[in-house]
Amino acid sequence: MIEVIVQYFRGCPNSLEMIKRVKEAVNGIPNVDYKEILIETEELARKFGFRGSPTLLINGKDFENMPIPPNPTLACRVYLKGLPTVEEIRTQIVAHLNKKL
Numbered sequence: 518m519i520e521v522i523v524q525y526f527r528g529c530p531n532s533l534e535m536i537k538r539v540k541e542a543v544n545g546i547p548n549v550d551y552k553e554i555l556i557e558t559e560e561l562a563r564k565f566g567f568r569g570s571p572t573l574l575i576n577g578k579d580f581e582n583m584p585i586p587p588n589p590t591l592a593c594r595v596y597l598k599g600l601p602t603v604e605e606i607r608t609q610i611v612a613h614l615n616k617k618l
Contacts, residue, residue: 522552524567531593568585
């Protein structure tokens with residue numbers, strides 16, 4: 518089983534698009550446990566080691582290998598190469614599945 522999580526908070530411009538892309542990417546892939554975690558407070562940001570909204574975690578690993586910041590806070594996240602595409606997300610999920618076999 519692969520765990521795929523999108524952490525986000527309302528108001529960041531890329532959050533809903535990331536959720537849409539991840540849902541499309543996991544569609545049809547067996548053994549994926551998909552979750553969305555709404556981070557609405559500074560306390561939750563610290564608890565989850567929030568890297569910014571939206572953050573995509575695959576089996577707990579950040580999509581871009583971004584480390585947990587020293588002071589997690591509510592902030593929008595910028596992806597330097599733009600949001601990952603559906604294909605890029607799917608490729609990483611499949612790679613994690615193949616490691617499990």
